[in-house]
Amino acid sequence: MSTTRPVGRATRDAYGDVLVALGAQREDVVVLDADLSGSTRSGKFAAAYPERFFNVGICEANLVGVAAGLAGAGKTAFISSFSSFLLCKGFDQLRMAVAYPRENVKIIGTHGGITLGEDGASQMSIEDFALALGLPGVVVCHPADDASALQLLTQIAAADGPAYVRLGREKAPTIYGEGQSVELGRAEVLRGGDDLTIVANGMMLGLALDAAEQLAAQGVQARVIDVHTLRPLDEATLAAAARETGALVVVEEHLRVAGLGSVVAQAVVQHAPAPMRFVGLDGYAESGSPSALLAKYGLTCEAIVGAAQEVLAAKR
């Protein structure tokens, strides 16, 4: 996907696998879906543990409420749908029935961002992190690839309390090597460098790493950090990066307001103010192939390199 890196499975495929593994290990795990279980991959759990799977139909508000009740009665409830439907249609229920009472509900939104492609803007979530971050106390996470999704989803299942995870439809570029450990709440420095920092997550990491290689060819060493966990945010790693590199670019497949860029900027401003630039979306996209959409809406290697050059100029 607009990157030369090898691609692995889509992160939603990791979700299906984690659910099936959890089903075998834990009797308390229940899974609910709103008529998208084939797409979200929760259908894998449904096939293995039909008595603990509930398809509520196309009723996202009820989906969230029923899960909250199950959690209130001691279950660990995973709910999945497209991230746009789950967050937008279920938001008041997430607020009142999940976040406020801190129920153990895991909110899994697949088909995040614009890279779901041809189905168009109605299905695309460009505001899901803004909404999820508006739910106090809810963990917010966005794994980049298969290996990190498997680890992060497993860790989220093991931790008590509500969490939101955005997963993708498309096959994701491979970021993490075999055996490389990823920890919820710990930002991963994927590439060293002291001239500037590129912060990204999800599908944007492949592009960020490509941009770092292009910059290296120009003699600029960029540090690349995967902030897969937006909350709790690894402020220490970001503060160190701001201090040591003095300039940051944040790249996200989300609106440029109230998402990754905003939380990173808040941390940087408090700990080590530095010039920043933001690569992200400013509005609704449209139908098209994922790579065509990324190109048209400015989520490209070139855009990241351009933002890096700008922020380097501001630093001097």
Place this chain on the structure above:
Amino acid sequence: MSPKLTQAECAEMCVRIRRHIIEMIHAAGSGHPGGSLSATELVTALYFHFLRQDPQHADAPDRDRFILSKGHGVPVQYAAMAERGYFPIADLTTLRHIDSRLEGHPVKGTLPGIEASTGALGQGLSIACGHALAGRLDGRDFITYCLLGDGEINEGQVWEAALFAAHQRLERLVAIVDANHIQLDGYTADILDTEPLVDKWRSFGWNVIEIDGNDLAQVFAAYEAAGANLGRPFCIIARTIKGKGVSFMENSVAWHGVAPDAEQTAAALAEIGEAR
């Protein structure tokens, strides 16, 4: 567990509960007397005869659940809970004050026995479905009761939950609709008519019974029927009088959400009378 008051004793308890409702809303200076007074018999019969709960073991996995979906009616629940021993009766007049556990609408975690945070209308029945589902998964026989308002069921989520409960055949789930015919802005018939209630719930796949919800004998009979219910979820359409027991509040839109002043409080208490 439940003290199992007789019907006659429950009638006396209703007097005490109504007095608490008036006194606590007066002390708060705001609140919703109408919908608490309409539901007094419905809630009192549950807490003092039917609900298998022990305030000392409020988290017992086998407990019956009571979820107040019409969260603005929480004074009647607090009053019943205090009388049942969940917390001191003296705390009732801290309703809506800073640092009180008695929030203006129910908040899970503030008091044992509050199962859900409600007040954003339309959400309780979904949560009740979740509890009922968990009970069936775990092979427990508890009953989940959910009290809704006839204005509240304007909310579409209620009907999502109604479809779901029937589809899942949640026979240990009881929805009680406090049909007092009034919502905040006026009569439900004028704002958004939810009638015919019995036909609607029946057509959604529920077993339905229609009663006078301010008549304790009918309320007892309805809960007995709910306990013996089989096959489908059970709905009680309870025809009630908003503001029941205080003549100047009865059937009054104006008394949906205002607190009585000192003079009105005295007049209301005089009408309600003293419990024997």
